[in-house]
Amino acid sequence: xxxxxxxxxxxxxxxxxxxxxxxxxxxxxxxxxxxxxxxxxxxxxxxxxxxxxxxxxxxxxxxxxxxxxxxxxxxxxxxxxxxxxxxxxxxxxxxxxxxxxxxxxxxxxxxxxxxxxxxxxxxxxxxxxxxxxxxxxxxxxxxxxxxxxxxxxxxxxxxxxxxxxxxxxxxxxxxxxxxxxxxxxxxxxxxxxxxxxxxxxxxxxxxxxxxxxxxxxxx
Amino acid sequence: xxxxxxxxxxxxxxxxxxxxxxxxxxxxxxxxxxxxxxxxxxxxxxxxxxxxxxxxxxxxxxxxxxxxxxxxxxxxxxxxxxxxxxxxxxxxxxxxxxxxxxxxxxxxxxxxxxxxxxxxxxxxxxxxxxxxxxxxxxxxxxxxxxxxxxxxxxxxxxxxxxxxxxxxxxxxxxxxxxxxxxxxxxxxxxxxxxxxxxxxxxxxxxxxxxxxxxxxxxxxxxxxxxxxxxxxxxxx
Numbered sequence: 001x002x003x004x005x006x007x008x009x010x011x012x013x014x015x016x017x018x019x020x021x022x023x024x025x026x027x028x029x030x031x032x033x034x035x036x037x038x039x040x041x042x043x044x045x046x047x048x049x050x051x052x053x054x055x056x057x058x059x060x061x062x063x064x065x066x067x068x069x070x071x072x073x074x075x076x077x078x079x080x081x082x083x084x085x086x087x088x089x090x091x092x093x094x095x096x097x098x099x100x101x102x103x104x105x106x107x108x109x110x111x112x113x114x115x116x117x118x119x120x121x122x123x124x125x126x127x128x129x130x131x132x133x134x135x136x137x138x139x140x141x142x143x144x145x146x147x148x149x150x151x152x153x154x155x156x157x158x159x160x161x162x163x164x165x166x167x168x169x170x171x172x173x174x175x176x177x178x179x180x181x182x183x184x185x186x187x188x189x190x191x192x193x194x195x196x197x198x199x200x201x202x203x204x205x206x207x208x209x210x211x212x213x214x215x216x217x218x219x
Numbered sequence: 220x221x222x223x224x225x226x227x228x229x230x231x232x233x234x235x236x237x238x239x240x241x242x243x244x245x246x247x248x249x250x251x252x253x254x255x256x257x258x259x260x261x262x263x264x265x266x267x268x269x270x271x272x273x274x275x276x277x278x279x280x281x282x283x284x285x286x287x288x289x290x291x292x293x294x295x296x297x298x299x300x301x302x303x304x305x306x307x308x309x310x311x312x313x314x315x316x317x318x319x320x321x322x323x324x325x326x327x328x329x330x331x332x333x334x335x336x337x338x339x340x341x342x343x344x345x346x347x348x349x350x351x352x353x354x355x356x357x358x359x360x361x362x363x364x365x366x367x368x369x370x371x372x373x374x375x376x377x378x379x380x381x382x383x384x385x386x387x388x389x390x391x392x393x394x395x396x397x398x399x400x401x402x403x404x405x406x407x408x409x410x411x412x413x414x415x416x417x418x419x420x421x422x423x424x425x426x427x428x429x430x431x432x433x434x435x436x437x438x439x440x441x442x443x444x445x446x447x448x449x450x451x452x453x454x455x
Contacts, residue, residue: 050323059312064312073315076311076314077311092294097291100291
């Protein structure tokens with residue numbers, strides 16, 4: 001197996017985007033391999049036999065699975081530049097808590113917004129906004145969740161920004177109207193090359209969601 | 220250090236609440252344990268300390284804001300009391316492996332264990348049991364890889380993955396008892412059977428591991444409540 005860094009990924013995945021951002025922040029050269037999730041490669045199945053999911057980070061032939069795990073691993077191995085987790089122990093626990101919160105809530109609620117209609121969709125929209133407002137509270141008046149510097153929670157959350165347009169179109173609402181501070185934060189992050197280059201185009205994401213709705217027979 | 224400088228809010232039947240306590244014991248840190256009887260309602264202290272999830276365990280360390288989520292707490296304890304024995308492995312790859320398996324146990328395996336008790340019908344029950352056994356086979360293999368021939372996932376001493384997995388042993392034993400079967404089996408998972416004994420009798424664990432009989436009684440009560448709620452829901 002080759003040395004170096006390989007990322008098995010799927011272009012619309014917010015989870016894959018986290019790892020792409022972390023690798024870009026650390027200026028790590030890597031090989032990006034696009035997976036067709038309807039026809040998973042032997043390498044993917046071999047490297048992630050338990051979940052069979054992307055992203056998978058392969059470093060010197062050994063796999064690291066789960067995006068937040070990958071971000072922490074990248075931060076620990078390439079610890080001489082662009083730190084993502086804070087140095088302070090308490091702040092580190094706090095960063096892990098909020099990244100975990102994003103994992104527990106944002107993906108499922110966002111999915112419900114584009115997959116459902118009527119009461120179920122309204123409930124999902126409301127809870128989604130409530131969660132974003134909690135995150136806004138945590139951000140406070142800081143430039144980033146990491147404080148002055150872009151950090152772990154920023155990496156965990158910002159990939160969802162390129163999915164917001166699709167959620168808004170499907171749910172017929174404006175996230176910026178409800179959470180202007182969060183959108184301002186996201187636009188600030190997009191000015192960073194590592195983020196701008198890692199996130200997918202929001203129009204393409206919306207097209208992808210429309211395609212998925214057709215495939216799943218959702219109106 | 221005053222005993223009350225470190226507090227753990229927990230609930231005795233909860234596997235998650237065991238984790239910070241084992242970690243603090245490993246580091247020889249004195250702490251005050253506050254037991255929440257969650258089935259009677261949540262205390263003001265809990266709601267104030269964990270407003271986001273309103274769940275135990277919570278670690279309160281001095282006058283810092285409380286820390287929530289059991290595995291995040293364990294990592295915090297490891298880093299805050301760095302002079303004690305290490306809980307997470309020192310190598311970044313080994314750490315990633317330990318985190319991966321702990322997340323698998325929390326997200327996939329333990330929900331399968333819980334569903335054995337409340338599965339509707341034989342088919343669903345068999346499927347849940349199969350998932351539990353598949354997980355144990357994976358963990359048997361992981362033990363071989365992580366322990367490198369030593370007694371624990373963490374090597375010579377209990378580590379992060381031992382704590383994450385071992386905290387579920389009580390409920391696994393209760394599930395075995397209720398369903399009259401052996402899932403931790405010398406034939407299929409000999410390594411895990413020995414590890415389970417070693418873990419349960421460890422000084423940092425034995426006073427924190429709930430007694431299986433007591434847990435079984437509690438389990439009966441919970442299952443009855445869930446079934447009743449399910450029956451009531453079906454009636455409307």
